[in-house]
Amino acid sequence: xxxxxxxxxxxxxxxxxxxxxxxxxxxxxxxxxxxxxxxxxxxxxxxxxxxxxxxxxxxxxxxxxxxxxxxxxxxxxxxxxxxxxxxxxxxxxxxxxxxxxxxxxxxxxxxxxxxxxxxxxxxxxxxxxxxxxxxxxxxxxxxxxxxxxxxxxxxxxxxxxxxxxxxxxxxxxxxxxxxxxxxxxxxxxxxxxxxxxxxxxxxxxxxxxxxxxxxxxxxxxxxxxxxxxxxxxxxxxxxxxxxxxxxxxxxxxxxxxxxxxxxxxxxxxxxxxxxxxxxxxxxxxxxxxxxxxxxxxxxxxxxxxxxxxxxxxxxxxxxxxxxxxxxxxxxxxxxxxxxxxxxxxxxxxxxxxxxxxxxxxxxxxxxxxxxxxxxxxxxxxxxxxxxxxxxxxxxxxxxxxxxxxxxxxxxxxxxxxxxxxxxxxxxxxxxxxxxxxxxxxxxxxxxxxxxxxxxxxxxxxxxxx
Numbered sequence: 001x002x003x004x005x006x007x008x009x010x011x012x013x014x015x016x017x018x019x020x021x022x023x024x025x026x027x028x029x030x031x032x033x034x035x036x037x038x039x040x041x042x043x044x045x046x047x048x049x050x051x052x053x054x055x056x057x058x059x060x061x062x063x064x065x066x067x068x069x070x071x072x073x074x075x076x077x078x079x080x081x082x083x084x085x086x087x088x089x090x091x092x093x094x095x096x097x098x099x100x101x102x103x104x105x106x107x108x109x110x111x112x113x114x115x116x117x118x119x120x121x122x123x124x125x126x127x128x129x130x131x132x133x134x135x136x137x138x139x140x141x142x143x144x145x146x147x148x149x150x151x152x153x154x155x156x157x158x159x160x161x162x163x164x165x166x167x168x169x170x171x172x173x174x175x176x177x178x179x180x181x182x183x184x185x186x187x188x189x190x191x192x193x194x195x196x197x198x199x200x201x202x203x204x205x206x207x208x209x210x211x212x213x214x215x216x217x218x219x220x221x222x223x224x225x226x227x228x229x230x231x232x233x234x235x236x237x238x239x240x241x242x243x244x245x246x247x248x249x250x251x252x253x254x255x256x257x258x259x260x261x262x263x264x265x266x267x268x269x270x271x272x273x274x275x276x277x278x279x280x281x282x283x284x285x286x287x288x289x290x291x292x293x294x295x296x297x298x299x300x301x302x303x304x305x306x307x308x309x310x311x312x313x314x315x316x317x318x319x320x321x322x323x324x325x326x327x328x329x330x331x332x333x334x335x336x337x338x339x340x341x342x343x344x345x346x347x348x349x350x351x352x353x354x355x356x357x358x359x360x361x362x363x364x365x366x367x368x369x370x371x372x373x374x375x376x377x378x379x380x381x382x383x384x385x386x387x388x389x390x391x392x393x394x395x396x397x398x399x400x401x402x403x404x405x406x407x408x409x410x411x412x413x414x415x416x417x418x419x420x421x422x423x424x425x426x427x428x429x430x431x432x433x434x435x436x437x438x439x440x441x442x443x444x445x446x447x448x449x450x451x452x453x454x455x456x457x458x459x460x461x462x463x464x465x
Contacts, residue, residue: 013144013233014284015097017198018277021238022259023252024194028187030174030247033239035188038401039195040231043202045398046360048388049367050203051223055386056370056457057448063203064298065447067362070369074434078426079362080299085425086355087292088325092333094285095119101274112337119333122286123326126293127317140283147276148233151257155240158264164244165265173246182247192401193353193409193418200356201284202230203363204291220386289325296321301447304433353415354422357406364398373450374457383457 025032050063059065064083068076092115099114109117125136154163161168174180181187237257241250245260255277258270297318300309309321371391374380381387388394410419456462 013141013148013280014094014201015277015281016093016284017234018255018257018273018280019097019252020194020198021241022250022254022256024191024198025238025242025247025250025256026252027183027191027194029178029180029182030242031180031185031188032242032247033235035191035195036198036234036238037231038188038192039199040235042196042360042398042401043199043230045394045401046363047202047223048394049398050363051220052384052386052388053363053367053370054223055220056384057453059298059447062294062298063359063363063366064295064302064304066366066370068302068446069448069450070366070373071362072434073437074430074432075362076302077299077304077433078430079359080295080302080304081429082355082422082426083359084292084295084299084325086352086422087288087295088328089332090352091122091285091288091292091329092119092336094281094288095122095333096336097281098278101278104274115333115337118282118285119330121282122289125286126289126322126326127319136286140279140286143279144276144283145229145233147273148237151261152237152240154261154266154269155237155244158244159240163264166263169244171243173244174242177246177248189404190408190412192405193357193415196356196360196402196405197353198234199230200353201288201291203359204287223386289329292325293318293322296325298447304429352418354406354409354418355425357402357409358422358426361399361402364395364402368392368395377454377458379454379457383463385463 021032024035028035053066054062057066064076064080067079095115095118096111098118099109099111099116102109102114102117103111158164158166159169241256241260245256245263249259249263250256255270255273258273261267261269261273296305296309297312299305300307300321305321309318309324311318311320313319367388371381374383381391406419409415
């Protein structure tokens with residue numbers, strides 16, 4: 001259970017969080033924590049919808065299998081391939097961060113050499129058994145969480161004037177430079193797509209379900225704990241950064257956590273946070289590669305990727321999917337090293353955020369249709385081992401926030417490229433597999449047999465297990 005939760009956290013808390021918070025505060029002002037709270041509501045809605053599906057129908061296919069069963073073959077293919085591509089193009093960025101920080105302390109190691117070293121580490125980890133990955137990720141994730149907790153404790157003490165080189169700031173940093181909304185209330189909503197990107201990765205918990213011994217027992221607590229921990233680890237630290245550091249000093253160039261501590265007389269701790277950023281980058285890249293491999297493996301089971309991608313080792317590692325995913329990661333990493341402008345990688349990376357919106361939308365819709373089908377057979381939430389509270393409110397709220405994120409991403413010129421690039425990545429496999437499905441050539445057995453699921457739920461012993 002701990003490993004499942006840690007893998008989910010590892011997929012969310014990457015180098016972008018430790019560096020990106022400062023830039024986000026710069027764009028929204030002290031009210032940045034409210035934007036994260038809005039994102040937290042979306043995480044709760046999506047995770048609980050996903051949790052209900054996972055417990056009722058545990059499968060290695062996760063949201064891909066659910067999309068196919070409850071929406072369409074085309075949607076499942078679109079979601080699966082978009083999700084895989086988004087993860088694959090994101091992983092090298094974390095490796096580049098590792099190389100950048102290593103180069104700061106050891107100039108003899110070039111940025112590219114450091115990135116290669118980071119990529120080599122995650123390659124070795126992911127070619128081994130999943131239980132080893134879980135143990136390694138637990139250590140990495142706990143290290144990140146511990147760093148955030150330490151920051152929270154120090155920030156609270158600084159805020160009340162117990163420690164630090166400045167007088168107790170209280171709420172002066174939040175209200176003394178233009179108020180809580182110096183850039184306007186709409187700044188929170190204008191950057192909603194960035195919030196969605198920050199929480200991307202929490203759905204990785206679903207991809208561990210098929211390799212968990214007892215999903216019905218493990219997943220409910222993993223979903224609950226994952227939602228609560230992710231929200232707390234984003235909202236509280238972001239709030240405290242703006243309490244102890246003037247928001248006008250924040251930027252994307254440095255870590256807001258390190259800057260906040262340095263501003264209050266704890267400059268030496270900035271080196272510790274640079275080390276934590278390396279750990280965060282390694283952990284996030286590791287979890288996302290795990291997700292990409294399982295995504296490709298799952299698609300092979302559904303007939304949406306070549307059957308050879310479903311081959312596993314004796315220990316259960318999807319070896320072909322792993323090698324294929326790793327080859328693409330390494331190719332992108334090498335291409336990135338020759339692109340001094342960064343335009344090629346920026347073009348590829350732009351698809352990542354929109355893929356999360358597609359994926360989470362499919363989850364919310366799948367759970368809505370699942371409930372409607374249960375109702376048609378006289379079943380209610382009382383027949384389920386785990387159910388989404390206040391249904392269908394979480395689905396509606398989740399879909400509204402996701403629609404806003406999509407619309408805002410398309411509206412602003414700086415983020416519009418994500419929609420322009422992301423939509424074709426979704427539509428191409430969508431059209432291909434829709435045509436195949438209607439032609440009758442797509443006859444691969446589904447991972448989910450809803451009739452069997454109904455029979456199991458209706459059985460007298462179902463809720464006793």
